Amino acid sequence: MNKLRIIALSVFAVTLYACGGGEASTQDAPKEASEPVVETEVVSDSIELVIEGNDQMQFSKEELKVTEGQVVTLTLKHTGKMPKESMGHNWVLLTTGTDLAVFGTSAVSAPDNNYIPKDMEDKVIANTKVIGGGEEVSITFEAPKAGYYKYLCSFPGHWGVMQGSFVVSPK
Ligand SMILES: [Cu+2]
Incomplete structure (x- = not known):
């Protein structure tokens, strides 16, 4: 003492x-x-994310991180040159527990709905439309509750490689 x-x-x-x-x-x-360092992080109300898709059927990021409740503005850029009919990309954030394979496979039958299967729309937290080379699209949505989510491109045949983790930290 x-x-x-x-x-x-x-x-x-x-x-x-x-x-x-x-x-x-x-x-x-x-x-x-010294005591363990407690990092005090100031979390802003909003966050801007950019992810790219290319002609090689790749997303530029395998993980995206946000905080619960943040207003997320996500921009998908297609950096390739191929048209959306042959190398279209979208970005689809799924609810936890949704099977990517089931979603990706069902999506094939929904070309007129941006490859979002109509009977699985309730599994989608947010999605962009399908874009082709040189195009970009932005969407805004509120980050869901803390947890681990998955995103994918649901263009036919792409989900197997074009997917990633969407990590939502608690406030
Ligand atoms: Cu794609």
Whole structure:
């Protein structure tokens, strides 16, 4: 107890000395006495995300991170040159527990609905339309509750490689 107080007092004294010394460099606090660092992060109300798709059937990101309740503006850019009929891309965020394979397979039958199968629309948290080379599209939605979600491109044959994790941190 007493020893602790003495250490605390000497740290205080060193701090005083350092402050008064003008030129004295700031000393690092002794490691053994320091408490675990609690990072205080200021989370803004909104976030902008950009993800690209290309002619090689790839998304530029495998993971996107947001915080619960944030207003998310997501922009999908198609950096390729191929038309949307042959190399179209969209970005679809699915509810947890939705089977990507089932969704991706069903999507084939929904070309007139941006490859969102009508009977699975309730599994979609947010989605962009399908775009082709050189195009881009933005959507805005509210981040769902904290958890791990999956996104994919539901253009026929793409979901197997064009998918990623959407991580929502608690507030
Ligand atoms: Cu695609």
